[in-house]
Amino acid sequence: xxxxxxxxxxxxxxxxxxxxxxANVSKMTVSRALRGDRIAPETKARILAEIDRLxxxxxxxxxxxxxxxxxFVAVIVPSIDNANFAETVRGLEAELRAAGLDxxxxxTEYRIGREDELVQxxxxxxxxxxxLTGGVHTSRVADRLARSGIPVVETWDLPATPIGHVVxxxxxxxxxxMTEHLAAIGRRRIAFLGGASPRDPRGEARKHGYLxxxxxxxxxxxxxxxxxxxxxxxxxxxxxxxxxxxxxxxIDGLVCASDPIxxxxxxxxxxxxxxxxxxxxxxxxxxxxxxxxxxxxxTTIAVEAAQIGQxxxxxxxxxxxxxxxxxxxxxxxxxxxxxxxVRGSTVGEREGKDFFFxxxxxxxx
Amino acid sequence: xxxxxxxxxxxxxxxxxxxxxxANVSKMTVSRALRGDRIAPETKARILAEIDRLxxxxxxxxxxxxxxxxxFVAVIVPSIDNANFAETVRGLEAELRAAGLDxxxxxTEYRIGREDELVQxxxxxxxxxxxLTGGVHTSRVADRLARSGIPVVETWDLPATPIGHVVxxxxxxxxxxMTEHLAAIGRRRIAFLGGASPRDPRGEARKHGYLxxxxxxxxxxxxxxxxxxxxxxxxxxxxxxxxxxxxxxxIDGLVCASDPIxxxxxxxxxxxxxxxxxxxxxxxxxxxxxxxxxxxxxTTIAVEAAQIGQxxxxxxxxxxxxxxxxxxxxxxxxxxxxxxxVRGSTVGEREGKDFFFxxxxxxxx
DNA sequence: GAGGGTTGTGTTAGCGGTAACATGCTCCGG
DNA sequence: CCGGAGCATGTTACCGCTAACACAACCCTC
Numbered sequence: 001x002x003x004x005x006x007x008x009x010x011x012x013x014x015x016x017x018x019x020x021x022x023a024n025v026s027k028m029t030v031s032r033a034l035r036g037d038r039i040a041p042e043t044k045a046r047i048l049a050e051i052d053r054l055x056x057x058x059x060x061x062x063x064x065x066x067x068x069x070x071x072f073v074a075v076i077v078p079s080i081d082n083a084n085f086a087e088t089v090r091g092l093e094a095e096l097r098a099a100g101l102d103x104x105x106x107x108t109e110y111r112i113g114r115e116d117e118l119v120q121x122x123x124x125x126x127x128x129x130x131x132l133t134g135g136v137h138t139s140r141v142a143d144r145l146a147r148s149g150i151p152v153v154e155t156w157d158l159p160a161t162p163i164g165h166v167v168x169x170x171x172x173x174x175x176x177x178m179t180e181h182l183a184a185i186g187r188r189r190i191a192f193l194g195g196a197s198p199r200d201p202r203g204e205a206r207k208h209g210y211l212x213x214x215x216x217x218x219x220x221x222x223x224x225x226x227x228x229x230x231x232x233x234x235x236x237x238x239x240x241x242x243x244x245x246x247x248x249x250x251i252d253g254l255v256c257a258s259d260p261i262x263x264x265x266x267x268x269x270x271x272x273x274x275x276x277x278x279x280x281x282x283x284x285x286x287x288x289x290x291x292x293x294x295x296x297x298x299t300t301i302a303v304e305a306a307q308i309g310q311x312x313x314x315x316x317x318x319x320x321x322x323x324x325x326x327x328x329x330x331x332x333x334x335x336x337x338x339x340x341x342v343r344g345s346t347v348g349e350r351e352g353k354d355f356f357f358x359x360x361x362x363x364x365x
Numbered sequence: 366x367x368x369x370x371x372x373x374x375x376x377x378x379x380x381x382x383x384x385x386x387x388a389n390v391s392k393m394t395v396s397r398a399l400r401g402d403r404i405a406p407e408t409k410a411r412i413l414a415e416i417d418r419l420x421x422x423x424x425x426x427x428x429x430x431x432x433x434x435x436x437f438v439a440v441i442v443p444s445i446d447n448a449n450f451a452e453t454v455r456g457l458e459a460e461l462r463a464a465g466l467d468x469x470x471x472x473t474e475y476r477i478g479r480e481d482e483l484v485q486x487x488x489x490x491x492x493x494x495x496x497l498t499g500g501v502h503t504s505r506v507a508d509r510l511a512r513s514g515i516p517v518v519e520t521w522d523l524p525a526t527p528i529g530h531v532v533x534x535x536x537x538x539x540x541x542x543m544t545e546h547l548a549a550i551g552r553r554r555i556a557f558l559g560g561a562s563p564r565d566p567r568g569e570a571r572k573h574g575y576l577x578x579x580x581x582x583x584x585x586x587x588x589x590x591x592x593x594x595x596x597x598x599x600x601x602x603x604x605x606x607x608x609x610x611x612x613x614x615x616i617d618g619l620v621c622a623s624d625p626i627x628x629x630x631x632x633x634x635x636x637x638x639x640x641x642x643x644x645x646x647x648x649x650x651x652x653x654x655x656x657x658x659x660x661x662x663x664t665t666i667a668v669e670a671a672q673i674g675q676x677x678x679x680x681x682x683x684x685x686x687x688x689x690x691x692x693x694x695x696x697x698x699x700x701x702x703x704x705x706x707v708r709g710s711t712v713g714e715r716e717g718k719d720f721f722f723x724x725x726x727x728x729x730x
Numbered sequence: 731g732a733g734g735g736t737t738g739t740g741t742t743a744g745c746g747g748t749a750a751c752a753t754g755c756t757c758c759g760g
Numbered sequence: 761c762c763g764g765a766g767c768a769t770g771t772t773a774c775c776g777c778t779a780a781c782a783c784a785a786c787c788c789t790c
Contacts, residue, residue: 013491013513015746026770031748040768055512060489061426061435062746065775070426081451089445090472102486105470107455121467124425126378147420148378234658260654267660289625290655293599295632380776391740396778405738427776430745 014054023050034058064126069324073316074104074127076118078134078200079231084286085133087305088155088312092131095313101128101320110199110230116141123148128323129316131309135159135166136201151319151329153312157202158335165319167312167334171202174301174338175209176216178255178283181299181340183217185347187253187281190214191223193240193265194257200230203257206285210255223248232257237264238271245274252280253346259284259291262298266345281346296344303338311336379419387415399423429491434689438681439469439492441483443499443565444596449651450498452670453520453677457496460678466493466685475564475595481506488513493688494681496674500524500531501566516684516694518677522567523700530684532677532699536567539666539703540574541581543620543648546664546705548582550712552618552646555579556588558605558630559622565595568622571650575620588613597622602629603636610639617645618711624649624656627663631710646711661709668703676701 020027023046032039033047050056064070073096077085093103104125106118116138119130123144130150135157142163145152152164157171175192182190194200195207211222227243228236237256241264244251256262262284269276276282276296284291287302311334319329385392388411397404398412415421429435438461442450458468469490471483484495484506495515500522507528510517517529522536540557547555559565560572576587592608593601602621606629609616621627627649634641641647641661649656652667676699684694 017746027747028749028771029769032769035748038767043768055509057485057488059430059491059746061429061491062775063748064426065424065430065777066746066748068748068775079451080445080454081448083446086444086446086451090474093472102490103470105468107458109455120422123422125467126424126426144420234654238658263655264658267658270660289599290628293603293629293632294659295635382776392776393741393778394739397739400778403737408738424776427745428778430747431776431778433745433778 013059014056016056016058019047019050019054019056022054023047068126070126070128071100071102072104072125072127073101073129073131073313074106074119074122074125075131076106076108076115076122076133078108078110080105080107082231083288084303084305088309091306091309091311092313093309095310095317099313099317099320101317112199113138116144119144128320129153131155131312131316132163133157134201135162135168137163151316151323153315155308155312157205158333162331162333165312165315165332165334167308167315167332167336169303169336169338170209171205172209172212174285174303175206175255175257176213177209177338177340178285178299178301179210179213180217181342182253182255182281182283182346183213183219185281188219189223189248189251190219190253190255191244191248191251192255192257193224193227193237193244194232194261196224196226196228197230200232200257203230203232206255206257223251233260234264234267237261237266238268239264241265241268254280254282256282256284259286259288259298259300262300262345263290263294266294266296266298277344277346277348283346287341291341291343296348299343299346300341301338302341304336308336378424379421381421381423384412384415384419384421387419388412433491435491435493436465436467437469437490437492438466438494438496438678439471439484439487439490440496441471441473441480441487441498443473443475445470445472447596448653449668449670453674456671456674456676457678458674460675460682464678464682464685466681475562477564478503481509484509493685494518496520496677496681497528499566500527500533502528516681516688518680520673520677522570523698527696527698530677530680530697530699532673532680532697532701534668534701534703535574536570537574537577539650539668540571540620541578542574542703542705543650543664543666544575544578545582546707547618547620547646547648547711548578548584550646553584554588554613554616555584555618555620556609556613556616557620557622558589558592558602558609559597559626561589561591561593562595565597565622568595568597571620571622588616598625599629599632602626602631603633604629606630606633610637619645619647621647621649624651624653624663624665627665627710628655628659631659631661631663642709642711642713648711652706656706656708661713664708664711665706666703667706669701673701 016027016030020030030047033044075092096103104122104127108114119141127150131153133156135154145163153167154162155167157168179190192207192210195203214222225243227240254265256265262282266276266282274280284298284300287300291298291300315332322329381392381395385395395412398409440457461468469487469492473479481503496518498521500519510528518532519527520532522533544555557572557575560568579587590608592605619630621630627647631641631647634645639645649663649665652665656663656665680697687694
């Protein structure tokens with residue numbers, strides 16, 4: 001007996017050929033039905049019915065191979081566990097899914113070198129675009145990307161020498177803006193917490209903004225210390241405040257590299273019965289939910305995290321489409337806005353929600 | 366004149382064939398060099414040198430097509446912007462990257478039906494495994510997965526009728542545990558905040574645990590209200606507390622479906638000069654950083670978020686490898702542990718860090 | 731030194747789609 | 761009633777890689 005033509009009928013997934021046979025058309029027609037090419041409505045209906053009946057699912061890798069379009073966009077963020085980046089990824093995903101593009105997500109965990117590995121790994125999937133966080137990359141990454149010719153969008157910063165497109169804002173300006181706010185409300189001995197590691201170039205940039213503002217405002221020597229490795233978070237804020245105070249007991253203002261850090265610092269103040277903002281006014285960055293919901297609210301710099309993602313996605317859509325048609329696109333620089341949100345951690349006493357820790361005013365309720 | 370054999374030398378990415386030619390071997394030998402098959406050391410060295418020189422990057426889609434192994438694992442979580450899930454994804458990623466598997470991440474944003482869409486979309490990439498959050502899925506999803514034969518791991522819960530493997534814990538037990546803790550410290554009028562939407566089955570399960578515990582403890586009628594749509598967060602906690610108090614002004618305990626909710630509730634208490642924990646003891650869930658860093662600390666149920674991911678990854682590694690060898694694997698149920706972390710929001714007065722809001726004890730420091 | 735295993739490499743035939751061109755058909759104006 | 765345009769569909773030739781088998785050279789062992 002000869003073996004049957006189908007050795008093991010292990011009912012593996014149906015292919016486009018199966019659908020074609022069932023609908024009595026050629027493979028190509030099925031392909032056209034799926035991708036919206038011109039096709040007779042009734043043929044299309046018949047094909048779609050068969051697809052449904054057979055539970056056919058197109059094989060993305062095969063399509064990618066044949067069409068030379070992976071349908072992927074690679075995104076690299078320092079951490080997923082950060083409301084800001086999560087928002088950006090969400091905005092990006094929404095924009096890209098609408099264009100039929102899938103996200104390939106990678107996190108560096110703030111480790112230098114990890115980005116390089118990730119880029120290399122992801123290149124194997126031939127992404128049609130890459131979204132990076134920040135403007136600081138190893139030269140190997142820049143090389144690889146340049147060689148590949150893949151459109152690149154850098155986000156969350158305004159790099160001096162961009163690789164490709166940019167959607168972001170000046171972290172330096174953010175650090176300066178908060179420092180100036182504290183000065184404007186009369187603070188003179190302002191410290192900075194965070195941004196002490198090259199692993200987090202954006203945090204460092206905010207610190208530079210603070211340093212520059214100090215000079216500009218004539219506020220004397222900087223008060224910063226090296227403490228902690230990214231991701232800096234609440235407990236770093238608490239411990240960092242303790243160290244800062246130990247070193248400069250007289251500070252009356254504190255700029256933090258992020259809201260979680262600021263929250264930690266404020267909590268530590270509460271524990272130590274230090275009045276915020278009376279004794280120390282504290283500002284953060286990012287407008288995290290905690291900045292709005294904690295008590296007192298945290299004065300912060302709000303940035304459009306979701307929009308950064310959405311716009312990066314929009315740029316990529318345009319560029320990828322142009323590239324598919326063989327056209328080139330000029331590099332875009334899209335500066336997103338940021339705004340100072342003044343809350344209780346720098347300006348106390350706001351009607352109905354004032355809060356003086358450790359003191360008074362047992363307002364009845 | 367005849368056209369040259371290479372029409373447009375647009376230096377497109379080199380292929381394995383280019384490497385093979387350059388190293389004077391066959392394509393197959395290059396493939397072997399890359400995947401660790403037996404090969405003469407010097408041949409391998411020569412090939413790797415050429416790969417480096419030519420900047421060759423393997424084409425994942427082509428490999429996947431030929432080998433019938435995508436190298437992908439699909440992960441679906443409700444939201445990426447949640448420290449718990451982010452931790453799980455991180456644990457999973459670490460485990461899988463080590464096995465050469467790439468993550469395909471999708472978020473449902475707590476929308477029913479989104480999971481179904483995502484599964485369908487992701488199936489096009491023929492993932493070798495799927496990690497789901499929770500044990501509640503539409504029948505279409507279950508169908509699709511069953512038909513595909515892809516190994517499935519459900520996480521963050523203990524489904525009554527699992528699809529495949531399980532790594533999780535009982536959210537019901539978690540809700541009960543916190544309720545029992547509040548009862549144990551003398552609370553009798555305990556409310557629950559959260560878990561009011563079928564969009565978040567795990568939150569609902571915690572609420573059920575609360576309800577069961579109430580009955581078991583003889584603590585009278587439940588105090589819960591429908592409020593908010595997932596993801597419930599800090600501001601829902603604040604507003605939810607307000608509503609709960611309006612309805613049941615005499616509560617002395619509050620179980621929240623998550624730490625952020627609890628934090629919002631506590632903040633609202635502070636705003637209203639309600640002493641926590643004296644007047645109302647408040648518990649959360651998840652052991653988020655804010656539970657450790659806020660003031661007072663939040664009593665919570667700690668779960669091993671990262672471990673859930675890590676173990677799900679380990680299971681998949683095993684199962685996928687077995688499957689590649691043609692073996693089958695029995696379904697695993699891996700119950701992860703959880704523990705009650707008692708902090709200031711339910712039990713005040715802990716040496717050195719006590720905090721009675723609005724009252725006394727200006728301990729000098 | 732013949733038989734049988736190992737080792738290193740090459741050959742062949744796809745994997746499941748799509749680009750590009752080919753084909754038959756209908757419809758139209760002149 | 762013919763030429764040519766436009767439409768719906770089919771044919772062919774890959775995309776870049778790997779499974780499976782083929783094969784030659786070498787190593788044993790008896």
